[in-house]
Amino acid sequence: MDALMVAKAVFLVREAHASRQDAVHALAEYFPGAAFEDRLRCVLEAWDIAHAGAPAGEMVSSEMADARYFAAAHERHGFTD
Helix, strand or coil, X not given: CHHHHHHHHHHXXXXXXXXXXXXXXXXXXXXXXXXXXXXXXXXXXXXXXHCCCCCCCCCCCCHHHCXXXXXXXXXXXXXXX
C-alpha cells in the first residue's frame, strides 16, 4: 500500500499543487485506515520525488500545464467539482 500511497501523494503534490499539509490530510480520504505517520512519510517522499533536481523555489514542470492532459488526469483520479 505504501507505493500506492506515495503515487497518490506525488499526484497531489505535483499535479494538484497541494501543500504537504493538505496532501497528508487528503491521503486520509483515499486511505482511511492509514496512520498519520505513514501518510506524512509518504508525502515527504512524494515531495522529494516531485521536486527532485528543481532549484529552490521552483516546481518541476508538469504536463498538467497542458489543458488536454489536465482533464484526463482530473477524471482518472476521481476529482469532482
